[in-house]
Amino acid sequence: MEKSTISNLDSVAVDPTSGKVVHGRYGELDADAVLGVPLEYLALLRMAAEGAAGLSKIKGDGTVLVYGASRANGFAAVQLAASTGKHTVVGVVDGQHSCSADMIEYVKGMIPEPGTAVSQEYSIAKKNFSDLVDGISSGDEGLASYTAAECLDEFKKNLSDYAEMYPDTMPAAVPASEMKFLGMEKDKDQFRANMDAYLSQYPPGSPPINSNQLETHFSTDQYEVFRTKFWEQTTSVISGDESHFFSPPHIVEDLMKSPELKTDNFSTSQDGNFEKVIPFSFTTLSNAYPTGTEASSGGPVVGAIISVTPDLKIASEAVAKAKTLRGKAEALAFLTDSQKDAFAAATSVAAQAKKAGAPVIAVGGKLPGLKTAEPTDADVKTALSAMAIQDDGTTKLDYFIQAYRAGDFPFYADYAVHRATEVLAGPRQIVVTK
Incomplete structure (x- = not known):
């Protein structure tokens, strides 16, 4: 983090006289509003309010897409949307953290199912990302369903192939090459004794399977x-x-000789389908999900929030300046890989919202062709309320804050959001935030 990027407008301090909390951008904060809000979080108040502003522009219940899900404002949008109980969130972690599997898992862990989080690289593959969003919004996981008859036909074929490969005329169900003697003649007498002991650990071969009998009785x-x-x-x-x-x-052979009734693991419902008595047990007789495991629908895509990252801003402006399709292609050719990736990923996210006729909102800056959500007083209040620690210790909005001891890391004083007035005056902490 460059020293010049620290903004006094995003600083926060406690007035030593009045004890009131003063924010560099929003001035004196209401005492009730900041009650229970960690002081370190207040340095991120603008970014949290930007996330709240972006979400406020999205109307209706359904699936919300967020690009830049690990950035301060995108991170806020993800958590605020998830906390409503009305939105399913698909977050895209931009190039800042997309190489960190841990960060992607952290973001994913803050999104209730059926929502999820993916890396920027995943969203660049537009067909894959489109299928993911469609599956989450519709509740269709795209898993092929097979009838009981289809499963049985495949089983019979596999069984016949197995019986042919490993007949019970062989000592065990192992390839015939395993039983060939490839040694010296003087060792041949001991080969069979050793081989019998070796083969005893394997199951026996298959009895002959009559295909007509299998088709009729199984x-x-x-x-x-x-x-x-x-x-x-x-x-x-x-x-x-x-x-x-x-x-x-041998189980199949016994059942063909003496058929048995189905076990009580399954019962027949009024509509004729089989319901599972054993929780989560799989049955080919019904392709329904066990109770409690059905895929839920996230609802239609109702909007996308795009966090304006430095790479995305540069790429978007370069492409927007070009007047022709060729010019846009040439503009992209002269961008860095990180800039091109950011542009491709954000475009993929926006395309899913536009396909659904939903708004695409930029936060944390301006992008050509998109509306920017500027935080209002209401958004600031929403952010403060979400940051507040409740009586049970939970919050709607959490940030990752790392504290360093100033005595151990004096050079961090240049980047500190909160600074002491004296030089290394006793034990204290310097809080560095992103």
Whole structure:
């Protein structure tokens, strides 16, 4: 952070005489409004108010897109939108932090599902980002659904292939090449004894599977019974219980000889669909989600908030000056990679809002062709209220603040938002914010 970028307008201090909190930009702050607000947060009040201003321009309930989700104003917009309970948020972390997996996870962790956060690089791939936004707003996760009959047909094919590859005429279900003797003749006598011990750890081969009998006697219900028995066998193997015989093909053989009724893991509802009695258990008989795991819809895209980053500002202005499509392409060609990436990502975010006929709002600066949300007194009050620590210790708006001891890091005094009047006067802290 360059020393020249520190603004006195974003400083905050406590008047030593009156004890009132004075902000460099907004003047004396109402005592009730700042009650419970950490002093360090007040240095970020303008940025928080910008986030509140951007959100105030978005009407209706639904999905809100935020570019620059890890910047102070974008970070505020993300959290304020999420706290309303009426908005689903898709945040895009710009190039400042997009290389930090931790920061992306932090932002994502502040966004309730079905919302999420992604890196700038992800949003540049416009088709992927479009699919992500569409999936979140509609609640359609794009997972293919397969009928029970389709699952059964695939299982039968795999079973037939397995039976052909590993017949029970072989000592175990291993490739035939494993049982070839490739040693010296004098060792051949010991090979079989050693091999028998080696193969005993593997399941036996498959009994012959008659395809006609499989087609006739192995139904979707029997496949469900098979899966339950297979779970039991697998559990025994995992738990180390060697008393159970593990061989899935033999389960199929037994069920074809003696069909069994479905277990009580599933019950039939009035509409004829199978409901799950065992929570979160998967069944091919129904492609419905278990209760409580259904994908929820974020609602239609109702707007996008674009945080004006330095790279984005330079790129947008350069492109806007060009009058022709060729000129715009040439302008982009002379930008740095970080500037081009910022422009591409922000354009991708804006395109999703425009596709839905929703507004695109710039915060923290001006961008050609976009309206800028300037903070009002109401936005400042909203930001202060969100920053206040509640009785239960929670806040609607949190920031990452790191404190350094001035005695240990004297050079940080040049960048401090809060400064002592004396030179290194006793133990104190210097707070450095972004």
